[in-house]
Amino acid sequence: MPGKPLKPYTPLDHLCPFFTRFPLSFPLNILENTYPPKRVFDPFCGCGTTLLAASVTGHFVSGMDIHPVACAVSRAKLASATAEEVIAKAEQILETTPVNTQNKQNGFWNLCFHSSVYEGLLRLRERYLQGNLDQAEARLYGIVLGILHGPLQKGKYLSNDMPATFAPPQDLLSAHWQARGSKPPPYSLQRLIAEKARQLPILDAASGSGVVQENSFLRAEAPAAENKFDLIITSPPYYGLPNKNCGLWLRSWLLGDDEASASQSQELHHQSLTDYINDLGEVWKKAASFCRPGASLYLHFGKVHGSGAYSSLDVLHESVKRASTGWTVRSIDAVTTAAKFMARRNFASPSPPPEDEWRIQMLLNN
Numbered sequence: 001m002p003g004k005p006l007k008p009y010t011p012l013d014h015l016c017p018f019f020t021r022f023p024l025s026f027p028l029n030i031l032e033n034t035y036p037p038k039r040v041f042d043p044f045c046g047c048g049t050t051l052l053a054a055s056v057t058g059h060f061v062s063g064m065d066i067h068p069v070a071c072a073v074s075r076a077k078l079a080s081a082t083a084e085e086v087i088a089k090a091e092q093i094l095e096t097t098p099v100n101t102q103n104k105q106n107g108f109w110n111l112c113f114h115s116s117v118y119e120g121l122l123r124l125r126e127r128y129l130q131g132n133l134d135q136a137e138a139r140l141y142g143i144v145l146g147i148l149h150g151p152l153q154k155g156k157y158l159s160n161d162m163p164a165t166f167a168p169p170q171d172l173l174s175a176h177w178q179a180r181g182s183k184p185p186p187y188s189l190q191r192l193i194a195e196k197a198r199q200l201p202i203l204d205a206a207s208g209s210g211v212v213q214e215n216s217f218l219r220a221e222a223p224a225a226e227n228k229f230d231l232i233i234t235s236p237p238y239y240g241l242p243n244k245n246c247g248l249w250l251r252s253w254l255l256g257d258d259e260a261s262a263s264q265s266q267e268l269h270h271q272s273l274t275d276y277i278n279d280l281g282e283v284w285k286k287a288a289s290f291c292r293p294g295a296s297l298y299l300h301f302g303k304v305h306g307s308g309a310y311s312s313l314d315v316l317h318e319s320v321k322r323a324s325t326g327w328t329v330r331s332i333d334a335v336t337t338a339a340k341f342m343a344r345r346n347f348a349s350p351s352p353p354p355e356d357e358w359r360i361q362m363l364l365n366n
Ligand SMILES: C[S@@+](CC[C@H](N)C(=O)[O-])C[C@H]1O[C@@H](n2cnc3c(N)ncnc32)[C@H](O)[C@@H]1O
Pocket: 018, 019, 020, 021, 022, 023, 043, 044, 045, 046, 047, 048, 049, 050, 064, 065, 066, 067, 070, 215, 216, 217, 218, 234, 235, 236, 237, 238, 243, 266, 267, 268
């Protein structure tokens, strides 16, 4: 499907703000020129950019991520459901799911969400905890995660005024709202869901299929020979940018996490560069065990500001050498890095911006 236009997929690509995503054009440019359909894998799938690109270009794709929010957003992107199915499902959940009466709105929550929105969110949270979501529900939760919080003026987020990309700590948010006397908007949850659902494309019959697994790649079991992958397109967490800095606690809460201990997931070690290089070596070893001989691994990789005086390419080469499992670096191209993590209005960004970024292709020797 060469030259597949990006535009129809932009609303789905932008379904939910997510730190450290790469542009849809990166996996799409690789996959639209790849025939016949391949088995594609992203072991650090984040908000599902590779998954969306593979699905719309007709490949089979599998994604893995350790973070529940990343997995929910990725599943929403792969879900095949019409807007009307999503809207009907939202109505059903909001009308029939019992609310846990112990979750009375108080303190922070009074300032964050209007009471009618909060009650609806509790019902959605309750339903999510029951599990076994169908396709319409998978799409629905991606939508609600996306509209859960953001700036007040835009009229498209459910929360009181806050950044969309990350959720600052509760005490900073409460102080911000109290200082400005700003109130949570009394929007209709159902209306916002319906508006968003209608903006999203339905993946057509020619789309590839896909699955998403919530797991640590470092602990995942390699697939059987017939299920190994031809292509990996991925971006592991950069050194100095662990998950806990990504401000996902409020979105994690919607998916049932305790607000105080939202998903501090295990991942690559960031205590020292040596630990990180070792873990990255394990990633390449694991990646080799997931792939067929001759497979390609495309990587978005770099370093963040303030993470030390080292070269990200040296880290890459050293980790590949330590893995010694047959990956050969084929090409390295510099990416023009946009300062993606600029300070958001009134709140310091939880993580520094990237200092350099690269697109790398590696090949698994036969
Ligand atoms: C750089 S982001 C990937 C972004 C993705 N390319 C996108 O466009 O959204 C790295 C992802 O790796 C995930 N992660 C961190 N440690 C992991 C592990 N051990 N196993 C699987 N995923 C992990 C993080 O939760 C995060 O979503």
